[in-house]
Amino acid sequence: MRRTRSESGGTITFLLAHGANRQLCRLATTFSTQKQAFSYLQKHRTEFERMARARLASGELENGIVVLSML
Template sequence: MLRVPRVKPDGGGTITFFLALGAGRQMCRLATTYQTQKQALSYLQRHRTEFERIARTRLASGELEDGLVVLSML
């Protein structure tokens, strides 16, 4: 799982990661309210299994925005 952090102007940020699907990959974006990239990455790592489960469910149901699975904090 690759993570690419970005900070939004409102102080929150997004973490982009790839969900492994056999030989393929699906890009996912997690919106957070954390002020630092380190905090957001730590949050993603702590809840990685749950976010992957939610992302797979949304992908299976076709819930994509511009080709991305969009998630928010639990």
């Protein structure tokens, strides 16, 4: 997992297992710390993975990355 900061929060990147492949996903958050953002991701991991798989299946990628936002 990697975190970068922006004006409105930051992003967390994670890998989604897709068969034998891995897909890079980016989750935009409004949390100010990596610990808060990671806790949020873990709490909602199943839902984010479901959303990421749907976007991957429909081809909704930005520069080859599945981009998600907070619920």
